[in-house]
Amino acid sequence: MDILPNQIIRLVQLGDEEALEGNTIWLCASCFTCVTRCPKGVDLSKIMEALRTILLRKGFDKVEIKKIDPDKLDDVPQQLLVCGLRKLTS
Template sequence: MRLIISDELAKDVYRISGQNVYACYQCGKCSGGCPVISEMDYLPNQVIHMIQIGDETALKANAIWLCASCFTCTIRCPRGVDLAKVMEALRLIILRKGINRIDLRKLKNLHEYPQIALIAASRKYTG
């Protein structure tokens, strides 16, 4: 696949989140502190890099759905990039197209989960 460097994805992210991913100089501190990287296919700093060069693989990374907005990266970023907001923007780019991450009707054993988990999941995984 040929990759054409583009700032379209970065502009979309900026429009939704107000975050400028070009401020990131790839120090990796976000990935160093992220509590769920063991489950991620691409690390948070790699996702940011993809946005910087316009690589839409960022939208396919499971990292954006594993991120639960714990804000550890947000408070540590030396360049002031609010990564939690960037991740939310990537999720919203997908969800706003009407593509949901989960089908709420197919969730099993709903009674096992507290409302707090179900509502949070429905807000983060569906549009």
């Protein structure tokens, strides 16, 4: 993650669109570890999802399907591929 999760929260609080840049929001696995540990009850996984959704609705795709190596597609579990495409493409 190139921007730490706590920095994402601060950028969102400040209305700074830098929160939409970098890899952090795409790498968040929605594991809820931060959610269960946050003393303020901040649900960061929902914020990460909201930030991804903002970009996806603008037509930004993190993954270009045509650029995926066909040879690698044979090795990728189908469920992983479908989940990735749902999360990373509009």
